[in-house]
Amino acid sequence: MTGTVLDALAAHARERVEEKKRKLPLAELKRQLREREALSGFPFETALREPGLSVIAEVKKASPSKGVIAEHFPYLEIAKAYEAAGASCISVLTEPKWFLGDDRYLREIAATVSLPCIRKDFTVDPYLIYEARELGASAVLLICALLGRSELEEYLGIAEELGLSALVEAHDEEEVGRAAEVGARLIGVNNRDLKSFSVNMENSLRLRAAAPDNCIFIAESGVRTPADTRALRTVGADGILVGEALMRAENKAELLQALRKGYEEA
Ligand SMILES: O=C(O)c1ccccc1NCC(=O)[C@H](O)[C@H](O)COP(=O)(O)O
Numbered sequence: 024m025t026g027t028v029l030d031a032l033a034a035h036a037r038e039r040v041e042e043k044k045r046k047l048p049l050a051e052l053k054r055q056l057r058e059r060e061a062l063s064g065f066p067f068e069t070a071l072r073e074p075g076l077s078v079i080a081e082v083k084k085a086s087p088s089k090g091v092i093a094e095h096f097p098y099l100e101i102a103k104a105y106e107a108a109g110a111s112c113i114s115v116l117t118e119p120k121w122f123l124g125d126d127r128y129l130r131e132i133a134a135t136v137s138l139p140c141i142r143k144d145f146t147v148d149p150y151l152i153y154e155a156r157e158l159g160a161s162a163v164l165l166i167c168a169l170l171g172r173s174e175l176e177e178y179l180g181i182a183e184e185l186g187l188s189a190l191v192e193a194h195d196e197e198e199v200g201r202a203a204e205v206g207a208r209l210i211g212v213n214n215r216d217l218k219s220f221s222v223n224m225e226n227s228l229r230l231r232a233a234a235p236d237n238c239i240f241i242a243e244s245g246v247r248t249p250a251d252t253r254a255l256r257t258v259g260a261d262g263i264l265v266g267e268a269l270m271r272a273e274n275k276a277e278l279l280q281a282l283r284k285g286y287e288e289a
Contacts, residue, residue, distance in 0.1 A: 109276065114143045146170075162187055175207075
């Protein structure tokens with residue numbers, strides 16, 4: 024990859040969108056959506072508002088930083104195990120090149136489990152939001168580093184219209200401020216530095232205070248121990264987004280329970 028990883032991911036996402044539009048133009052996708060039942064009640068956000076630690080469990084086959092995480096990848100079984108373990112929501116990667124994700128994984132998981140799912144992708148065009156709805160998602164990820172203020176507002180508006188929640192991801196104070204200004208109700212702070220790939224929990228611990236008290240605040244990346252969730256509670260975080268640690272855990276229920284216990288003990 025040349026440039027930053029995020030630049031490469033975004034450039035490839037733009038190419039994917041053009042290909043998707045050639046296969047199914049946006050007007051036709053919108054027409055198909057009009058025939059579907061409206062999504063009401065913002066199920067993703069509602070699940071995250073439950074008391075206690077909210078856990079968004081990620082179905083993640085590979086990543087730019089770790090390469091292949093799961094050679095054997097029974098994605099439906101993994102999603103069902105997350106549901107049985109008591110996760111609040113499921114994150115499904117659909118980025119195909121570096122995360123080895125697939126739209127099909129999202130469609131099938133959303134149709135199989137009763138937990139709300141977020142489409143984890145690099146949303147660089149409204150098409151991906153409409154498509155997320157068509158695939159059965161209840162939420163999309165909007166990354167501040169990829170979207171200017173007006174795009175963030177526009178994309179949030181589209182998500183809202185479709186009944187989808189938007190998890191707005193920030194890495195620093197400026198991005199948290201921008202997320203708050205555009206009215207994001209769900210703000211995620213990523214602990215992974217996308218240039219060095221280093222993970223530092225301090226990022227979400229420090230930035231909680233920069234986000235509005237009444238937003239749902241999610242710590243993303245590198246969360247793996249009860250000590251992490253204990254520290255997150257002390258700063259007032261509401262939830263976590265966990266990929267690798269849960270993917271590698273033989274007993275997902277045990278890890279999830281331990282993470283919740285750490286949070287409750289704080
Ligand atoms: O995971 C990566 O290597 C990565 C690289 C570049 C951009 C994004 C990346 N990850 C996306 C995520 O947000 C994580 O999958 C998610 O927060 C879970 O992280 P983890 O628990 O550390 O697997």
